[in-house]
Amino acid sequence: MSIYSLRGLNVRFCRQAYILAHVRAGVVPMPGRTKLRLSLCECSDQQLNSSRGYAINNTGATIDELNRLKPYLLAAITPLRSSHNNLYQMVKKRTLEARTKLQRNKFPNNQACEEEKKKKSTNVCNDQSGSTVCASPSPGSTTTRPSTTPYNSSSSSTSSIPPCKPQFEKIAKDPCPPKPEVQNKTTGGSKCGVKNAELLQAKDCNISKRKNVTSDKKPCDGEGAGGSGSKKGAPSGGSIMGDDEATRKTRMLLALLAALGLGGLLLWLLTRRKQKVADSTECGTTAAIASTVPATSAELPKHVPYLLIGGGTAGFSAFRAIKSNDPRAKVLMITNESRKPYMRPPLSKELWYSAEKGEVTKDYRFKQWTGAERSLFFEPEEFFVDPTKLMETVNGGIAVAQGFTVKKIDPAKHIVTLADGYEITYDECLIATGCAPKSLDVFAQATPGVKEKVMVYRSPDDFERLKRYADEKKSITIVGNGFTGSELACSLANYAKDKKVKIYQIFPESGNMSKVLPTYLSNWTTAKVESMGVCVMPETSIKNAQRDEAALKLVLNNGKSLLTDVVVVCVGCEPNTSIALTSGLEVDKSLGGFVVNAELEARRNLFVAGDASCFYDPLLGRRRVEHHDHSVVSGRLAGENMVGKKKAYNHQSMFWSDLGPEVGYEGIGLVDASLRTVGVFALPTSNPEPRTDNLTETAVMEGGGSGSTVTVNPETPDVKCDPKDADEYGRGVIFYMKDDKIVGILLWNLFNRIGLARTIINQNKKYDDLNEVAKLFEIHA
Numbered sequence: 001m002s003i004y005s006l007r008g009l010n011v012r013f014c015r016q017a018y019i020l021a022h023v024r025a026g027v028v029p030m031p032g033r034t035k036l037r038l039s040l041c042e043c044s045d046q047q048l049n050s051s052r053g054y055a056i057n058n059t060g061a062t063i064d065e066l067n068r069l070k071p072y073l074l075a076a077i078t079p080l081r082s083s084h085n086n087l088y089q090m091v092k093k094r095t096l097e098a099r100t101k102l103q104r105n106k107f108p109n110n111q112a113c114e115e116e117k118k119k120k121s122t123n124v125c126n127d128q129s130g131s132t133v134c135a136s137p138s139p140g141s142t143t144t145r146p147s148t149t150p151y152n153s154s155s156s157s158t159s160s161i162p163p164c165k166p167q168f169e170k171i172a173k174d175p176c177p178p179k180p181e182v183q184n185k186t187t188g189g190s191k192c193g194v195k196n197a198e199l200l201q202a203k204d205c206n207i208s209k210r211k212n213v214t215s216d217k218k219p220c221d222g223e224g225a226g227g228s229g230s231k232k233g234a235p236s237g238g239s240i241m242g243d244d245e246a247t248r249k250t251r252m253l254l255a256l257l258a259a260l261g262l263g264g265l266l267l268w269l270l271t272r273r274k275q276k277v278a279d280s281t282e283c284g285t286t287a288a289i290a291s292t293v294p295a296t297s298a299e300l301p302k303h304v305p306y307l308l309i310g311g312g313t314a315g316f317s318a319f320r321a322i323k324s325n326d327p328r329a330k331v332l333m334i335t336n337e338s339r340k341p342y343m344r345p346p347l348s349k350e351l352w353y354s355a356e357k358g359e360v361t362k363d364y365r366f367k368q369w370t371g372a373e374r375s376l377f378f379e380p381e382e383f384f385v386d387p388t389k390l391m392e393t394v395n396g397g398i399a400v401a402q403g404f405t406v407k408k409i410d411p412a413k414h415i416v417t418l419a420d421g422y423e424i425t426y427d428e429c430l431i432a433t434g435c436a437p438k439s440l441d442v443f444a445q446a447t448p449g450v451k452e453k454v455m456v457y458r459s460p461d462d463f464e465r466l467k468r469y470a471d472e473k474k475s476i477t478i479v480g481n482g483f484t485g486s487e488l489a490c491s492l493a494n495y496a497k498d499k500k501v502k503i504y505q506i507f508p509e510s511g512n513m514s515k516v517l518p519t520y521l522s523n524w525t526t527a528k529v530e531s532m533g534v535c536v537m538p539e540t541s542i543k544n545a546q547r548d549e550a551a552l553k554l555v556l557n558n559g560k561s562l563l564t565d566v567v568v569v570c571v572g573c574e575p576n577t578s579i580a581l582t583s584g585l586e587v588d589k590s591l592g593g594f595v596v597n598a599e600l601e602a603r604r605n606l607f608v609a610g611d612a613s614c615f616y617d618p619l620l621g622r623r624r625v626e627h628h629d630h631s632v633v634s635g636r637l638a639g640e641n642m643v644g645k646k647k648a649y650n651h652q653s654m655f656w657s658d659l660g661p662e663v664g665y666e667g668i669g670l671v672d673a674s675l676r677t678v679g680v681f682a683l684p685t686s687n688p689e690p691r692t693d694n695l696t697e698t699a700v701m702e703g704g705g706s707g708s709t710v711t712v713n714p715e716t717p718d719v720k721c722d723p724k725d726a727d728e729y730g731r732g733v734i735f736y737m738k739d740d741k742i743v744g745i746l747l748w749n750l751f752n753r754i755g756l757a758r759t760i761i762n763q764n765k766k767y768d769d770l771n772e773v774a775k776l777f778e779i780h781a
C-alpha cells in the first residue's frame with residue numbers, strides 16, 4: 001500500500017463508492033484491471049485550499065497507471081462534488097448556526113470573546129494589556145491565520161452569484177477548488193466549452209450545454225434555454241428540446257439532484273459521526289480498543305512458562321533476553337493496547353518529520369539520527385506467534401494477547417487474572433505496565449463537550465489524531481513544559497510551518513524544561529522554541545475550560561482567554577500500578593511505581609521493569625525513571641533474571657531529547673534543576689564564521705535552585721558570561737551537584753560522550769576543578 005498524491009483532485013465528498021461506481025459504469029477506464037480499490041481519503045481544509053488531495057493506493061496499480069487514471073477520476077467526481085458541496089455547505093451552516101445559538105445560551109461570557117474576535121484582536125503572546133484575547137479563531141489575529149472567518153468560512157457568501165450560474169460560481173469559490181487547468185479554462189471565457197468545465201456545470205446548465213453547439217450565445221448565459229440558431233424549435237434530433245421533453249428532463253434532473261442530495265446528507269452524517277467517534281475520548285485516551293486478539297480470552301493458554309504484562313519497550317526487551325537465554329521459550333505478552341510492541345520516542349519527534357514529507361507508513365517508519373530507516377514496531381507482524389497456538393509451537397516465540405487488561409496477580413499461586421475473570425498461571429512473570437499520561441483537574445472535571453477537545457499524547461493513535469488536527473484545524477494548545485510537551489511543540493511547529501495551524505504552549509513555570517535545565521538554559525530554550533514558531537506562554541495556567549462553538553475557550557490565570565481547537569495535555573505520567581492493591585504489591589509512596597529489590601523482583605518469580613518500577617540505585621538511592629534506555633536495560637535484566645541469572649540492576653540509564661532540528665541533549669544520573677549546576681559551554685568567537693567548529697571560548701555557568709550565579713571561566717576572563725549576553729549555548733556540558741559530587745550530567749548538543757559521563761558519575765567522587773572534568777568532554781571538538 002502506498003500513499004498516492006492526487007494533486008488538484010478534491011476528494012472531500014467523492015468517496016470510494018462513487019469512484020467504484022464510475023469505474024464499474026465505465027466512466028473511469030482502468031486499463032488492464034478489472035477491479036479498482038482506490039480509497040480516497042478525506043482531505044483537510046489545508047489540503048483543499050492548496051488543491052491537494054491524496055489517496056491510499058491499495059490497488060496494486062502502478063503510479064503510471066494511477067497517473068493515467070487521474071484525469072478520469074477528476075472528471076468523474078467533479079459533477080458529484082458540486083451538488084454534495086452545496087448540500088454540505090447548507091447543512092454545515094445550519095448546524096453551526098444552531099450550535100452557536102446553543103453555546104451563546106450556555107456560555108454568555110463567550111460574547112466578549114466574539115466581540116474581540118470581531119475586533120480582530122492581537123496575538124495572545126504579544127498582548128500585555130491584560131484584556132481578554134481570543135487568539136485562535138480571530139481573523140487576522142496571527143500572521144498564519146487565513147483571512148476568512150473561521151469555523152464557517154466554507155459557508156461564505158454566495159450573494160454575488162449571478163443568475164443561472166450559481167453552481168458554477170459556487171464551485172469557483174469553493175474551498176475545494178478543482179484542478180488548476182479547469183479553473184483557468186473556466187475563467188477564460190468559454191465556461192462550458194471545455195470538457196471539464198462542461199462536467200462542472202452539467203447539472204445546472206445541461207440544456208444550454210446541449211445548445212452551445214449552434215448557439216452564438218455563451219451557454220449558461222442569462223436566459224439559459226434561449227439562444228438563436230437554425231435548430232430553434234426543432235422537436236427532436238438534437239440540441240434543442242420540446243417543452244414537454246424539457247420538463248420531463250428537468251424533473252428527472254431534479255429527482256437525480258434530490259437523490260444526490262440525500263446521498264450527500266447521508267454521507268455527511270456518517271462522516272460527522274465518524275469524526276465524533278474519533279473525537280469523543282475520555283479526557284484524551286484515544287481510540288478505545290474495538291476488538292481483542294484472540295477474539296476471546298478463553299482462546300489463550302491456561303498456563304505459560306513466561307508471562308509479560310504490558311506490551312511496551314520493557315516487556316519486549318525482557319522477551320529478547322529470555323529468548324536469547326532460553327531459545328525455545330514460550331512467552332505470552334498481555335497488553336491492553338491494540339498493537340504489537342512498539343517504541344514511543346519517535347512519536348513526538350522523528351515521526352513528525354516523516355509526516356512533513358508525507359511519508360507516514362502503516363508501520364510508522366522514521367529516519368533515525370544515523371540516517372537509517374526503521375519502524376516504530378520492534379518486529380513485523382509475522383514475527384509473532386498466534387496466541388492460540390503458542391503452547392503447540394516447537395521452537396517457542398512470543399505471542400501477544402492484544403486488548404486484554406490484567407486486573408490482579410496472585411504472586412503466591414502464580415495466577416494472573418484478566419478483567420473478564422480469565423485466569424492464566426505462570427512460572428515467571430514480569431510487570432511492565434509503564435505509565436499513563438496525567439490530566440489536569442480543570443479538564444478531568446470538565447463537561448463531555450470540553451473533554452472531546454482534550455487529548456493526551458502517548459500512542460500512535462494520539463499521533464494520528466493530532467496530525468489530523470494539525471492538518472485541519474487552526475490552533476493547537478500544548479499544556480506542559482516537560483519532554484513530551486516541549487518536543488511536541490517544536491515538532492508540530494515545524495510540521496505546521498506551511499499550514500494555517502498555530503501552536504501554543506502553556507505552562508505555569510518560567511521556561512521550557514525547567515525541571516531539568518538550569519534557569520538560564522531553560523530561558524534560552526524557551527526563546528529558541530519561540531523562534532521555531534511556537535507561541536510559548538510561560539507562567540500561565542488554565543483556570544477554566546469551556547466549549548465555545550466548535551472550539552475550546554481556555555480562561556487563563558492572567559485574565560485572558562484563548563480559543564483553541566484542541567488541547568494536548570502533557571503534564572507528566574503516572575505509573576500504572578492499579579493492580580498493586582488487588583495483588584498485595586507495594587507501591588512507593590513518594591515516587592510511585594512497584595517497589596522492587598536489586599534484582600527487580602517485587603515477589604519471588606514476579607519482576608517489574610520500565611517506567612512502572614521503583615528500584616534501588618546503590619549510588620543515587622531509590623528511583624523511578626521514565627526513559628527509553630531504562631526500559632530497555634531494566635527489561636533486559638528482568639528477562640535475564642526470569643531465566644535464573646540473578647543479576648543486580650546497577651545500570652546508570654541515560655535519556656535524550658530533541659527540540660527541533662537544532663537542539664538535542666542527552667542526560668544521565670540525577671538531572672534535576674533543583675540541584676546546584678555548573679555548566680561549561682563553548683561560545684562562538686567574536687568573529688564567528690558559519691562553522692560549527694568555530695568555537696574557541698569557554699564559559700562556565702553556575703546555577704542552582706531559583707537563582708543562578710555566573711562565573712567567568714578563568715582561562716578566558718574576558719568572556720562575559722551573563723545569561724543575557726551569552727546569546728548562544730551551542731554546545732556544552734552541565735554538571736548536577738550534590739554534596740559536591742557530580743550526580744548528574746547533561747550533554748548539550750554533544751553526542752557520543754554518554755559513556756564518559758556514566759564513568760564520571762560512577763566514580764562518585766569530589767572534583768576540585770570542574771573545568772578539568774569538562775575538558776574531558778572535548779566540547780570544542
Ligand SMILES: Cc1cc2nc3c(=O)[nH]c(=O)nc-3n(C[C@H](O)[C@H](O)[C@H](O)COP(=O)(O)OP(=O)(O)OC[C@H]3O[C@@H](n4cnc5c(N)ncnc54)[C@H](O)[C@@H]3O)c2cc1C
Binds near residue numbers: 313433576579610611
Ligand atoms: C511521546 C513520547 C516520547 C518519548 N520520548 C522519549 C525520549 O526521547 N527519550 C527517552 O529516553 N524516553 C522517551 N519517552 C519515554 C519512554 O518511551 C518510556 O520510558 C518507555 O516507553 C517506557 O516503557 P515501558 O515498557 O515501561 O512502558 P510503556 O511503553 O508505557 O508500556 C506499557 C504497556 O503496558 C500496558 N498496560 C498497562 N497496564 C496494563 C494492564 N493492567 N494490563 C495489560 N496491559 C497493561 C500499556 O498499555 C502499554 O502497552 C517518551 C515517551 C513518550 C510517550
